[in-house]
Amino acid sequence: MSEKRQRLIEALSGSLPSANLLWQKEDTAPYECDGLAAYRTLPLAVALPENEAQVQAVLKVCNEFGVPVVPRGAGTGLSGGAMPMQEGIVLSTAKMNQILNIDPLSRRAILQPGVRNLAISDAAAPYGLYYAPDPSSQIACSIGGNVAENSGGVHCLKYGLTVNNVIQVRAVLMDGDVVEFGTEALDAPGLDLLAVMIGSEGMLAVVTEVTVRLVPRPPVARVIMASFDDMTKAGNAVADVIAAGLIPAGLEMMDKAATRAVEEFVHAGYDLDAEAILLCESDGTEEEVTEEIERMSAVLRESGAIRIQVSQSEAERMVFWSGRKNAFPAAGRISPDYYCMDGTIPKKAIATLLNQIKEMEDRYGLRCMNVFHAGDGNMHPLILFDGSDEDQWHRAETFGNEILEACVALGGTITGEHGVGIEKINTMCVQFDEKERDAFFGVKAAFDPVKLLNPDKAIPTLHRCAEYGRMHVHRGQLPHPDLPRF
Amino acid sequence: MADLTNEFVTQIKEAVAQKRPLIIEGSGSKRWYGNVVAGHRTLSTAGHTGILDYDPAELVLTARAGTTIAELEKTLAERGQMLPFEPPRYSSESTLGGVIAAGLSGPARPYAGGVRDFVLGLHIVDGKGDVLKFGGQVMKNVAGYDVSRLMTGSLGVLGLITQVSLKVLPVSLAQSTLCFALSEAASIHQVNAWSAKPLPITGSVWHQGVLSVRLAGARAAVASAEQQLGGTKLAPEVAAKLWLDLQDQTHAFFSCASAMVGQRSLWRLSLPAIAPAIDAALIPGAQDQLIEWGGAQRWLWSDASPEAIRKLARSLGGHAVLFNNQHAVGDVFDKLPPPLLAIHQRLKNTFDPHGIFNPGRLYQGL
Numbered sequence: 001m002s003e004k005r006q007r008l009i010e011a012l013s014g015s016l017p018s019a020n021l022l023w024q025k026e027d028t029a030p031y032e033c034d035g036l037a038a039y040r041t042l043p044l045a046v047a048l049p050e051n052e053a054q055v056q057a058v059l060k061v062c063n064e065f066g067v068p069v070v071p072r073g074a075g076t077g078l079s080g081g082a083m084p085m086q087e088g089i090v091l092s093t094a095k096m097n098q099i100l101n102i103d104p105l106s107r108r109a110i111l112q113p114g115v116r117n118l119a120i121s122d123a124a125a126p127y128g129l130y131y132a133p134d135p136s137s138q139i140a141c142s143i144g145g146n147v148a149e150n151s152g153g154v155h156c157l158k159y160g161l162t163v164n165n166v167i168q169v170r171a172v173l174m175d176g177d178v179v180e181f182g183t184e185a186l187d188a189p190g191l192d193l194l195a196v197m198i199g200s201e202g203m204l205a206v207v208t209e210v211t212v213r214l215v216p217r218p219p220v221a222r223v224i225m226a227s228f229d230d231m232t233k234a235g236n237a238v239a240d241v242i243a244a245g246l247i248p249a250g251l252e253m254m255d256k257a258a259t260r261a262v263e264e265f266v267h268a269g270y271d272l273d274a275e276a277i278l279l280c281e282s283d284g285t286e287e288e289v290t291e292e293i294e295r296m297s298a299v300l301r302e303s304g305a306i307r308i309q310v311s312q313s314e315a316e317r318m319v320f321w322s323g324r325k326n327a328f329p330a331a332g333r334i335s336p337d338y339y340c341m342d343g344t345i346p347k348k349a350i351a352t353l354l355n356q357i358k359e360m361e362d363r364y365g366l367r368c369m370n371v372f373h374a375g376d377g378n379m380h381p382l383i384l385f386d387g388s389d390e391d392q393w394h395r396a397e398t399f400g401n402e403i404l405e406a407c408v409a410l411g412g413t414i415t416g417e418h419g420v421g422i423e424k425i426n427t428m429c430v431q432f433d434e435k436e437r438d439a440f441f442g443v444k445a446a447f448d449p450v451k452l453l454n455p456d457k458a459i460p461t462l463h464r465c466a467e468y469g470r471m472h473v474h475r476g477q478l479p480h481p482d483l484p485r486f
Numbered sequence: 487m488a489d490l491t492n493e494f495v496t497q498i499k500e501a502v503a504q505k506r507p508l509i510i511e512g513s514g515s516k517r518w519y520g521n522v523v524a525g526h527r528t529l530s531t532a533g534h535t536g537i538l539d540y541d542p543a544e545l546v547l548t549a550r551a552g553t554t555i556a557e558l559e560k561t562l563a564e565r566g567q568m569l570p571f572e573p574p575r576y577s578s579e580s581t582l583g584g585v586i587a588a589g590l591s592g593p594a595r596p597y598a599g600g601v602r603d604f605v606l607g608l609h610i611v612d613g614k615g616d617v618l619k620f621g622g623q624v625m626k627n628v629a630g631y632d633v634s635r636l637m638t639g640s641l642g643v644l645g646l647i648t649q650v651s652l653k654v655l656p657v658s659l660a661q662s663t664l665c666f667a668l669s670e671a672a673s674i675h676q677v678n679a680w681s682a683k684p685l686p687i688t689g690s691v692w693h694q695g696v697l698s699v700r701l702a703g704a705r706a707a708v709a710s711a712e713q714q715l716g717g718t719k720l721a722p723e724v725a726a727k728l729w730l731d732l733q734d735q736t737h738a739f740f741s742c743a744s745a746m747v748g749q750r751s752l753w754r755l756s757l758p759a760i761a762p763a764i765d766a767a768l769i770p771g772a773q774d775q776l777i778e779w780g781g782a783q784r785w786l787w788s789d790a791s792p793e794a795i796r797k798l799a800r801s802l803g804g805h806a807v808l809f810n811n812q813h814a815v816g817d818v819f820d821k822l823p824p825p826l827l828a829i830h831q832r833l834k835n836t837f838d839p840h841g842i843f844n845p846g847r848l849y850q851g852l
Contacts (some may be wrong), residue, residue, distance in 0.1 A: 103760075173825060185782055191636055198632065229740065242544075285706070376624070412622075416628065440630050
């Protein structure tokens with residue numbers, strides 16, 4: 001062990017109980033990656049503070065040693081935002097997992113960052129309230145991580161993202177100063193730094209407390225399952241529903257490859273002959289839902305749905321959703337590995353992108369299934385591959401990048417809710433030019449002037465973009481010239 | 487319809503060269519808002535107009551900053567949609583850029599969200615004369631830091647907003663306003679208790695012993711909420727006028743006549759919704775408050791010292807804004823703690839390194 005590392009670990013030992021500092025390889029190995037398992041690195045050490053004072057102490061030590069800190073929530077992120085750095089430590093907020101207060105009258109919950117997303121709604125349930133953003137990992141992911149990624153879920157169109165549901169964040173800056181972004185009211189003096197913190201991927205400050213807005217649980221929810229014999233018709237139906245003045249609580253699409261994969265897994269009674277299935281949910285009071293379901297069904301029929309089923313009970317609603325919710329594990333059953341993309345596009349471009357993806361499947365020789373948040377144009381193509389085959393992984397990665405570039409070309413973005421992390425750092429070069437990336441570096445430095453908090457993530461350097469640009473020019477020749485590209 | 491971006495770039499580069507700061511202005515309808523910025527040249531966005539993209543099925547509208555809110559609202563209304571955050575329009579010429587830069591929202595704020603919740607992306611010209619694009623035209627976008635929201639409510643101190651994409655929503659099918667005779671304290675409790683239930687509440691106001699609650703949504707939902715809440719129903723045209731007067735601050739409470747007594751200033755207290763009623767013995771003027779946002783926004787005319795009012799707001803978990811600084815008595819906004827002020831200053835240096843945009847309007851030295 002190097003002398004510097006030894007001194008660092010000694011200094012950190014002074015800031016934390018001994019059980020909360022991991023530095024032996026067998027102890028740090030579980031932290032070598034997050035939900036994006038293809039990227040792994042062992043950190044120098046892992047700190048697991050139990051309170052804000054310990055977070056401050058750890059950051060002060062690292063600040064003094066000039067050691068980078070990678071904050072980590074529950075480690076479920078899909079973009080490698082919590083991937084460790086070889087020369088840095090990981091700071092996990094998992095042990096700070098207390099719900100500090102739930103106030104049913106003001107509809108607020110004050111939480112430590114390690115509280116799991118679903119635990120918030122569970123704790124609020126006795127008051128008829130819940131926390132709306134529901135990323136599919138909600139059983140495991142933590143609110144601190146949700147703040148870092150500005151997480152979404154299936155109900156964003158109606159209820160918003162993390163940024164629309166968090167009212168205050170308390171955090172520690174790299175130099176150990178404690179700051180509060182936002183107030184207990186609906187706004188704060190000065191610039192909206194709360195909005196900048198949310199989705200900042202752990203690069204600006206370490207979150208120690210989060211105050212969220214709770215909303216009343218709608219008494220009734222029903223979902224329509226509509227089948228289409230044509231992908232373009234299904235894509236247009238999404239636009240038709242919205243254009244009719246309806247805001248569904250959820251509006252999700254699955255293509256044939258996806259329904260076939262999940263049906264085998266969950267036996268939800270999906271229409272296996274349909275080219276696409278739409279799940280369109282209404283929630284609210286009984287009267288409201290009845291009125292909305294009628295209007296939604298009429299629009300979907302008009303848009304060419306060949307079959308429409310409406311859930312008749314809560315149990316049936318769960319069955320209709322089970323396939324959508326289990327799409328990822330189902331992909332895991334039919335393929336050794338899958339690579340989940342997260343581009344967002346205008347709704348009118350859904351059919352165009354899906355057709356482009358079909359063409360890419362042939363070109364890359366890999367299958368891709370599509371399950372996604374159609375209502376907000378947030379696509380989740382799942383590229384199926386075998387990770388033990390180096391060439392397949394490489395093709396999957398290039399396939400994924402090409403999908404993201406297509407999203408940008410269609411007027412969209414490379415990431416709707418998973419974050420850039422390390423995974424999409426190259427495609428950031430496509431979406432933002434040099435001056436915009438410089439502005440991002442400026443924002444980073446405004447919060448973290450010493451650039452030690454999760455550096456080298458999310459915002460690519462000029463050098464990296466130049467490298468990526470060169471790869472582009474030579475696409476088709478490098479590094480697998482045998483692959484047909486066009 | 488004219489794209490003046492190149493002219494703006496030239497003006498900004500000249501201002502940098504001559505070290506002469508610029509005051510950014512749309513129609514000038516909110517010239518009085520924020521700290522006084524004296525003696526510089528005006529950069530007007532009023533000619534930079536036009537709706538660039540609007541597809542009702544996308545729920546997204548993109549327009550140049552000088553486009554009037556009136557034009558946007560007319561275009562949206564034709565397709566049964568609206569700006570859900572109900573921005574105050576101090577004049578019929580109020581512009582999109584001004585609304586975004588001021589960051590003010592109307593009665594629907596606690597229920598539908600504020601301006602910042604509906605900004606999806608924007609273009610700016612920064613203080614070096616570079617055109618930068620942040621966010622986009624899609625609902626979900628986490629690529630890069632959220633600079634679009636950073637610009638929202640920044641009072642133009644970081645850059646010139648030239649183009650904005652907003653999320654819009656359909657107009658509700660039904661609307662109804664119910665009134666209840668309640669004390670200040672009882673009204674704050676009542677409206678919060680109702681808000682914790684699945685009721686389609688989209689606005690609330692308490693003034694002079696009357697709580698008015700706006701319901702909006704599906705017909706069936708509004709009808710069933712009316713049954714549950716009771717109260718006295720306002721005639722539709724009376725209700726429509728009430729909410730418009732609150733949105734645009736043309737309600738009698740806001741009229742300057744209210745300021746005539748002594749040297750009273752209009753204060754906006756942004757508080758946790760359930761903060762207790764303000765004691766008029768401590769803050770003169772508190773006896774005639776207008777309370778919106780389910781208790782989270784409390785307006786009062788007072789001649790109490792700014793320190794006393796700010797101290798009170800802070801003690802209740804919020805902050806105070808000297809809303810109509812017509813007497814130019816001092817800072818408009820609460821002071822920031824030193825670490826936050828340092829972040830503000832570094833952000834200013836990043837986006838406007840020569841300090842040419844609206845110097846001092848948000849804070850001295852910014």
